[in-house]
Amino acid sequence: MEYNTETEKKILAAATEVFIQKGKDGARMDEIARKAGLNKALLHYYFRSKERLYSHVFSSEVRCFFHAFLDSIPISENIENFLHGFIGNYIEHLRKNPRIIRFILWEIGHGGQMFVEVVSEVFSESESKTPHSFIKKIEQAVQEKKIRPLDPLHLLLSMIGMSIFVFIAQPLVESIFSGVQVTDSAFIEKRKDEIFQLIWQGVHP
Amino acid sequence: MEYNTETEKKILAAATEVFIQKGKDGARMDEIARKAGLNKALLHYYFRSKERLYSHVFSSEVRCFFHAFLDSIPISENIENFLHGFIGNYIEHLRKNPRIIRFILWEIGHGGQMFVEVVSEVFSESESKTPHSFIKKIEQAVQEKKIRPLDPLHLLLSMIGMSIFVFIAQPLVESIFSGVQVTDSAFIEKRKDEIFQLIWQGVHP
DNA sequence: GTCTATACATCGATAGAC
């Protein structure tokens, strides 16, 4: 597509940091330029406007995150392994990429159109791993009586919600339950276990 | 504390609307003044600064929401009724107050210190209904073998995560699963049922 | 208390030299 010059990379790295920290409105082109060791004029030379720079940064961050997550899901015929792998990998990815959470929350807090567009794009690029394919897998398990009758969409929503919540509410959780460190390995492993146990017993036929 | 004049109410109403729609940075004092049928100078006369006006609006919105939610939780000795009531009331409150979600997401996306402060305050004002009291209730049910051994904190986090997720991800969910309307009564009732069934079977001894 | 007018700062974007 386009050749990534050294300068462009510097701008994107600085912009990513500032946009995540301050949001689109709170971010200042001056600060991005300073952090990149350059000047404002160059940002506009490379990206025309603040809006375009933001779109570029947000899209690539979200795309990268979702692609890596989808790639990490094990393709298993066994429904127990699939559910276990889905939860474990999702939480692991969130733990490793805490900044993407803030980014997405910021965007959703401002309408979230761009987020929806990017995610839809990512899913349309994948054939075997889409929300609909997950639902089909669960549906099949129901038909084969591997799990009890339930609505696959709601199970999927529940799994995602349980997994992502502690990362969204991290500051609140750590403040109210003093001693809890959401990103600690011990807590993360415990969280994976507790979620899977609840789910697996909850879907038992 | 302070007498709420008609003008002050008008300012707060307009500010609430604009802050929720645009966020703290995106909001303009001009727009708030116009929407209130007043002028910028008056906003500063009543609230000194944009920052203070925002704090006032955010705090009162969040306090109101959480107080109403806590009051709605049934005090039941029966653990099944308690879990069922908690989930049902939480979802119901989220459905009725969609704007608070955006507000909180916006704030968390910007660090969330203020959110943490306000919520901690609300809980400290309540005696019988705090996260710790919920955990104790679950702990007791475990000891009485009403439910299987599990970590009460994680169960609480799971219940909240499952309940709130569809509201957080509403635009994404409705876009990916065309036909789904998160705030539709039918979907909401189905969601309550599916969550409770999963939880209740999942915690069975 | 409420208004108009304006000070003062800041930001995004651009012009123009090198």
Next chain:
DNA sequence: GTCTATCGATGTATAGAC
């Protein structure tokens, strides 16, 4: 491609009349 300097627009906050 990269810089300095600056424009034009907009925003918060205030001064001062009524």
